[in-house]
Amino acid sequence: MAVFAESGMYLSFGPKPFGKKRSLLWPVLVHRVLYPDPKRSQLNLLQRAVLGLVRARTARPEDMAALTGLHLNLIKLILAQGVSNGWLVDSADALTAKGESLLDDEDVAETNMKSGYLLQDAVDGRFWPRLVVQLSQIEPVDPLAHFPEFLTERRTGKTYRPFKFSVPRTELPALDHDTLMRAYRDYREDYSASQQLGQWTGLPEQVSLQGVQRLDDVAQSARVLVWVTGDSDGLDLWSVKDPFGLRENAWWLNEAFLQLVEQNAHLLTYLENLVSIPRTDEQSVEQWLQALRQQTEFQILVEYPWVERQPDIKRHLGALLVRREKLRDDHSGQELDAALVESQKLLEVVMQWLIRTYPANEGQLPKLKKNNFSLNQQLLSALPVPALTGPVSVALSRQSLDQVIRACSSPVSSLKALLFAAAMGTLDEPGHPLRALGPSELQLDKLLKVADLRNKSSHAQSEYTGKEPIQLTTRMALDSIQYALGFTACFKEWM
Numbered sequence: 001m002a003v004f005a006e007s008g009m010y011l012s013f014g015p016k017p018f019g020k021k022r023s024l025l026w027p028v029l030v031h032r033v034l035y036p037d038p039k040r041s042q043l044n045l046l047q048r049a050v051l052g053l054v055r056a057r058t059a060r061p062e063d064m065a066a067l068t069g070l071h072l073n074l075i076k077l078i079l080a081q082g083v084s085n086g087w088l089v090d091s092a093d094a095l096t097a098k099g100e101s102l103l104d105d106e107d108v109a110e111t112n113m114k115s116g117y118l119l120q121d122a123v124d125g126r127f128w129p130r131l132v133v134q135l136s137q138i139e140p141v142d143p144l145a146h147f148p149e150f151l152t153e154r155r156t157g158k159t160y161r162p163f164k165f166s167v168p169r170t171e172l173p174a175l176d177h178d179t180l181m182r183a184y185r186d187y188r189e190d191y192s193a194s195q196q197l198g199q200w201t202g203l204p205e206q207v208s209l210q211g212v213q214r215l216d217d218v219a220q221s222a223r224v225l226v227w228v229t230g231d232s233d234g235l236d237l238w239s240v241k242d243p244f245g246l247r248e249n250a251w252w253l254n255e256a257f258l259q260l261v262e263q264n265a266h267l268l269t270y271l272e273n274l275v276s277i278p279r280t281d282e283q284s285v286e287q288w289l290q291a292l293r294q295q296t297e298f299q300i301l302v303e304y305p306w307v308e309r310q311p312d313i314k315r316h317l318g319a320l321l322v323r324r325e326k327l328r329d330d331h332s333g334q335e336l337d338a339a340l341v342e343s344q345k346l347l348e349v350v351m352q353w354l355i356r357t358y359p360a361n362e363g364q365l366p367k368l369k370k371n372n373f374s375l376n377q378q379l380l381s382a383l384p385v386p387a388l389t390g391p392v393s394v395a396l397s398r399q400s401l402d403q404v405i406r407a408c409s410s411p412v413s414s415l416k417a418l419l420f421a422a423a424m425g426t427l428d429e430p431g432h433p434l435r436a437l438g439p440s441e442l443q444l445d446k447l448l449k450v451a452d453l454r455n456k457s458s459h460a461q462s463e464y465t466g467k468e469p470i471q472l473t474t475r476m477a478l479d480s481i482q483y484a485l486g487f488t489a490c491f492k493e494w495m
Contacts, residue, residue, distance in 0.1 A: 009135075009137060011135055011136060012224070014242060014245030016227060017241050023163065024226045026123075027121075027167045027221070028122055028221075029172060032115060034114070054099075118131060122172065127179050129187040163270050230274040238275070316349045317488060323335075331474050336474065344451060344484075353495075358425035358426070358432045358433075362408045372401070373397045379424075386439060388423060422434065442490060443487075453472075
């Protein structure tokens with residue numbers, strides 16, 4: 001058992017969010033651990049099978065296709081990759097020394113031991129679903145100050161003072177195997193999702209955890225810098241940002257955070273002006289939150305009653321309705337950009353629903369080392385999707401096929417890759433909605449425009465790029481919202 005005690009150590013891991021925000025110093029216990037870092041496999045399952053057949057003196061592509069059930073062209077492609085990578089001789093009928101060594105080493109678990117850190121929440125005792133290889137400390141202006149200030153930037157000397165709340169001196173649960181595995185599972189899923197979203201390029205090194213040993217008998221107390229913003233979705237009052245930048249929100253902190261706000265009047269005052277809908281003096285935090293939700297719920301009930309059967313789609317559709325309402329009074333660049341973001345989020349979650357409801361057979365997609373846009377276009381043209389017109393197919397063909405394959409099993413990717421993956425589900429499902437909906441209904445060219453406009457507006461714009469800066473307008477934002485809502489409504493009969 002351990003208790004939290006102030007140590008003067010302050011940690012900051014991820015990026016600072018844009019826009020209006022407040023900061024907190026969240027108390028944690030830092031556990032130093034030792035874990036194995038296993039060697040990663042260089043071959044996928046299909047490559048291993050083909051190389052294994054070559055070593056077994058079955059070198060004819062036709063024989064390999066018969067034995068594996070793979071398409072002959074795919075076998076030839078893997079053989080060509082083997083020659084190109086130096087795993088096979090030029091005639092592709094024997095392994096090189098490199099290929100022999102590669103196959104022999106595939107099942108050898110070579111590992112290096114590394115040290116890392118687990119963080120335990122000092123508020124509720126839970127272990128955070130994050131593992132880090134190093135601690136990133138920030139130094140306060142005055143190390144002895146009870147409420148520390150930190151420099152925003154050294155050039156101007158501007159500072160900020162995060163809210164620091166007290167922690168009850170209660171014993172926290174010890175680290176055990178089940179708790180560790182649960183935290184690691186959540187961490188691995190969040191890391192994988194973040195890689196596919198590509199929202200932040202400065203991701204920390206991923207820890208591959210197969211076993212763990214504690215290095216220190218006593219955990220070290222620290223406080224982690226956590227940022228809070230108003231909830232852009234409009235369905236909650238605040239959004240606690242992931243301090244590591246892997247996901248947008250620190251979902252594991254929500255419950256403890258709301259309890260803290262309910263119990264701490266000073267914290268409530270500190271955060272109150274982040275919320276777009278003002279709170280009356282008679283309202284508690286829970287009543288305030290309920291009023292905000294009821295406003296959106298009523299609008300959905302009147303205009304989109306069919307979405308009740310899909311809670312995830314309902315949540316994002318509600319957020320877009322809130323954003324549309326805000327645009328009536330606020331035409332700032334931040335609101336216009338937020339409208340594009342919410343429009344794309346709704347389109348993405350509809351694609352995710354399609355992929356999960358009508359899954360594609362990943363084995364029908366070849367795994368290529370390099371992108372082949374011509375092959376991608378042939379695949380798209382062969383799909384029974386009337387809305388995939390020529391220009392749309394050409395635009396989608398530029399997607400990485402590897403990314404599309406990943407999206408088939410883990411639908412967290414770019415909007416275009418998700419559309420490609422959703423379309424692949426039509427091959428084995430006669431009742432797939434994309435088979436029934438035509439070009440005039442889905443208007444996929446507009447979906448691609450929303451994706452492109454969002455991508456372009458999210459990048460820094462200046463004269464140095466040689467491109468005309470994107471000037472977002474209220475009409476662009478409203479058109480994006482209207483298209484996303486209409487596109488979602490196309491699928492109401494299947495929801």
